[in-house]
Amino acid sequence: MTAQRKDDHVRLAVAQHQASRDHQYASGRYAGAFDDVQFLHHALAGTDCDRVSLRTSFAGRTWPVPLYINAMTGGSPKTGEINRDLGIAARETGLAIATGSMSPFLKDPACADTFTPVREQHPDGFVMANINANTTPEQARRAIGLLDANALQIHLNTVQEIVMPEGDRSFGHWPTAIETIAHAVDVPVIVKEVGFGLSGRTVTRLAGLGVAGADVAGRGGTDFARIENGRRPSGDYAYLEGWGLSTPAALLDARGRGLPLLASGGVRHPLDVARALALGAHAVGASGPFLTTLVNDGLAALIEQLTSWIDQLTALMTVLGAHSPAGLAGTDLHITGALREFCVQRGIPLPPCKEHSR
Template identity: 40%
Template sequence: MSIRSQRKEDHLALAGQFYKTNKPNSFDQMHLLRPALPETKVKLEQLTTVMFGKKVAAPFFINAMTGGADKAYAINQAFGKIAAKTQIALALGSASILTKEPKALTSFLVAREEDPTGVVIANLNAKTKADSAQKIVRALEADALQIHLNSVQEIAMPEGERDFTWLTNLQDLRQKLTIPIIIKEVGFGLDPTTIRLLKSEGFTLFDIAGSGGTNFAQIENARNERDLSYLEDLGLPTVLATILAKNEQVEVIVSGGVRQPLDVFKGLALGGKYIGVANVFLQALEQKGANFLLQMIKNWQEELAYLLALYGISDLKQITKLKKYYDEPLYSWLQQFKQKNSFKSECPKLD
């Protein structure tokens, strides 16, 4: 097994080792005002939306996790089958390994084989050259491409990248690729300055991937002889990162610590176009099996429809109008951004 494949196997094992059910995060500090008289009915069809030109049954999807390792083949095969049966999108893990090890393609391609007509999203690092990206996107018949920005993970990774001059290559990717491009963090949150810069370069869709879920500094630190555990606290919480991103008037995918349907609902209420779910689904598959994950996703779809009805929402477009209020320290963070950055988003209190 190559060093790259072994690293991916390590990531899978450590993601399970550090996984905690219902790990507290910023979603717990956000609340929505619920009408006692909602005047609505539970309707699953209200969840249907369009993602990259294709109809999907719900606005949440299986976010990027794995590929390029022996174990990844079975995982992506299961994800592909489940995505097809539940009619939700699937984002694959980083396929950058294919530029060095093209034989690893089968561990990614199996997902598209199992879900030939659904939404499949490829994932590459920010230094992948445009010609390689085009070949990978074509091979996977990808509907969109995630480009991940993972500088904190790379520093914590013992064999990681140390050159983060990525902008020129991102510009080239934007100019040469014709499919939608998503700029994605990996669990440390996208900041407004980065979003503003990339927006000026023509990027319009951003996956927040805030802190509160899988911590790749923790995972890489477990592989490192040095103690770089202080990097584990560098993340921007998902709810805060989402509010700051929406203030930049861009389209946002909310991910990072989504644990259950209420987090999905809150992400949509914050203005998320779609909601990405990663390690919760991976661990359900790994610990309980494919049938369990299939039923889990069906349950999430039903329960998200329940929440729409409970909050008086008959159309997904209405969800951002719900009144929101916040606990400390999230409230304090929002106030600081308002004062220091002319932050003009909604006041973090009932209005």
């Protein structure tokens, strides 16, 4: 049953992203929450491309690029093949990578070989194991040990679980469980959402639980409420599609709350990567776009896509005069639309425009 569910998740996620991509191409529109974040262009701000470094620091390590392949899958033979190819792509491009939830392995060690290819194919890279908040400290250590993981992701997915026919219905113990795991393992713990966003209040609470970082993982990418509702015969939770905070809104709400931030959710292209970095993320992740390319077009196409994203991010930073990912936080931003309204209603200071602050 678990293997079938994991295969269903891949099928439905790819279908969701493919439908969105087809609609965007047909309509000529590529709209998303990140479009409310605009860089103010300064024609003489550019630097030299060879002065730009993509290196960033997170979880005690230096990453070659501020981009990572975020948690996707594992637990069935088909998803094991996907993890193998994702590991190869990460190795060839220097990206950090997270596995999908390792609950299947913790329930049945026989499916370990659907997760281990990530480390086998990326032996020197930054690998994140992924578990849920119901995992015991001993199980967390087993997940880390299986992959020789550099960090541990704990995913939060209350909305997905509620819509999932066989999902959990008890979440009140999660803060205590997260704190217990964070103090029981020897690697940094990163708490992430699965596409509904971490609010500033949540990040503040996480900072007090001893975790090392947070992935705000906002609305705009793979919609797991929609995926799980697609597995329900009656589809009676359709009204929850689109629930949550967008990634830009979550970043603005969560910055300065005591934890270094990662950003994922609704990242469509390298410009969105640059925007997320400018809003304070240390690195930016994606899942759906990379999974769709891999499933539809193969490993070589995925490597080409990742390489192109890296090259284009370098080019964008050159135009903006940012010599490092952290340097993007010093660029001038113009916040518009629904994101600006969110900031005003929440009392969140808008990113200052240096030209106007002088």
